[in-house]
Amino acid sequence: MYNTKAYSAASATSPLIFASTPRRDPTRQALSRRDFLANTALIAAALAVGPSCTSSDQRKKINNQSDKGLRVGENKMNTRKLGKLEVSEMGSGCMSISANYGPPADRNQGIQVIRTAHERGVTFFDTAEVYGPFTNEELVGEALAPFRDKVVIASKFGFDIEADGLNSRPEHIKKVVEESLKRLKTDRIDLYYQHRVDPKVPIEEVAGAIKELIQEGKVLHFGLSEPSAKTIRRAHVVQPVTAIQTEYSFMNRDPEQNGVLKACEELGIGFVSWGPVGMGYLTGKIDARTKFDPKTDLRSGFDRFSPENLAANRPVIDLLKQFAEKKNATPAQITLAWLLAQKPWIVPIPGTRNMDHLNDNLGTINIQLTPADLRKLETDFSKIKVHGGRMNEIQMQYVDQT
Template sequence: MDKNKPNAGSNANEHPGVARRDFLINSALAGAMLTVASPAWAASSDQPQATKSTPQAGQAQMKTRKLGTLEVSEMGAGCMSISANYGPAASTAQGIETIRAAHEKGVTFFDTAEVYGPYTSEELVGAALAPIRDQVKIATKFGFAIDGTAGLNSRPERIKQVAEASLKRLKTDRDLFYQHRVDPNVPIEDVAGAIRELIQEGKVLHFGLSEPSAGTIRRAHAIQPVTAVQTEYSVMERSPERNGVLAACEELGIGFVPWGPMGMGYLTGKIDASTRFDPKTDLRSTFDRFSPENLAANMPFVALLKQFGEKKGATPSQIALAWLLAQKSFIVPIPGTRNIDHLNENLGALRVELTPDDLRAFGTALAALTVHGGRMNEMQMGLVDQTT
């Protein structure tokens, strides 16, 4: 994730007959109630040209991991923060340049959602990846009512409408489609059934869930196999380890995609108690964990990352990402940024080797720390699935 001051910088199964279509709905922070004014991501003459996906000199060769049966780069790219929710939108040219630079460095998995902007993130991702569509996998999401109403809407007819609109914005017929938030008013079996129909029609290849409970994962998976689950997970936010979500993914062969892998930018070490977030453009301004007192109280987490970083010649961001990658082989983090220097820093985590001894020592130190403040505000947490 990339936050520019004053928002703080961060580093921050193929279906028969469907020609390599992939569209995975991921992630990240649900900005449903925040509409950020952004420029249209239309193609223009100042956009950088597509580049070949080859590692640069000195760069670690990008490996792949499996999300269910979907093979992607071991680290993906979250695209939300380029155009919404973590400060003012970046320019079209900057957004496209960053996304294409990520691909040039080996990233093949890009995450967006209808609600980011709304719409502008999908438009940006579609424009940036159109020339290299066959080389990448795109994840997007449905589930918010952004048609003049508020709240959630995962009625089957709405899901199909969103799929058609998202395909146009993304300039593709390939899908990995996440439910962004579980809708308590629509049985998950109906949601999974609607996705199954889209898969049968060749419009979607893979089904994902964002912020579901373990029980919801199991019920959905029984109707339509779930390819990936997306939930906040980081050194500071380890609830998937305790609530059964990570265990359910491992048991069922489902990939896990952590959003907020660097604590929404906090774990980069570029945020401190003096950092302020613009309430007009940055959702973190309403999150208790980002209050001045909690920004100060949680500094031991950053200090721990710095301590291990000094031993490994790595930054706090790189240690945070390397720790996540070391947890399970089916985990694919999606750090987001609009800054190529931060992109390079994030990808540098792939060169960081944490030995079993390192991980044990880190885990012992981590267990002694206490997280101060909830991860999102009351409204946002009210949308997180808590069913059994």
């Protein structure tokens, strides 16, 4: 699991910001408090990264799109069900606006991106207390306040930011939910995830605490982030789980192999994919020459983002580009369309602080992959070896694999 010392208040939007030198403890390699907060942010959702545009330019580019973007009058955003919770077929991961993929974005810019996403049909917005920490919830709350009743807000608990560690004890959950409600400017959290499974607290106690919050109306639905299939089943007995969030993309297939997708299908639980464009890699805009600032970007410490592995994984990008050319799309749109085609209860949450990237992500709803396309993608991908782990060894210690 994640040690709070692994999550740093690095940036205002995404979970991948600060990776400092870890120190040792008798039981495991721990992370500094700065790393703790940064890594915590990473746990939720990732987005396509890129340069920011000015507000006026962003508006122009949203309304004057290329053939690869989302144009006014094109396909309408559909909805999907996460359990009994109805959301837009594509959500918005808000983390990166505030942290972990670089310095925080300008606040007004972040609000504009979130509100534009809603204008384009997005109703599902994802944040967490550790993103910032705290600042991303505040940003999301302010941005969504004018139309709060028309959107679904997901947030997360599970870290004790002051004590630098995991904490899913019921009394702590009931404390931090009040703080998140204030930051989000709302009287309920639509979907409340345990951010990381706490090995010191039985999942049944966690589910019981959320059940009480649901009875009080402060939380509407229960979620788990990065749990094992076994943990999902145990929690679901006490309080029905609405959604599971974990990293899943064309490049990272762990949920297909560890039983998590199978458990979701059997139990009627929705699946929310964070990192749906490979933490930006599957956009095709990152290569071996790309530099990641270790002070502001968590990816700088990930094996998959080393110059060697960025180069070695290029065949994945080449494959996506081949399909993108056929579909008059972008690599990011192909990987998002691939996710949407896997199951009708999977919802990707790409994130961005950039209007061009927002437009690119939302343009996915105009892309249709045929059964033949999907078979070809799978056949070609099966011949490619993916190099490097999805997170570093320390962060993977906080992923529930029991």
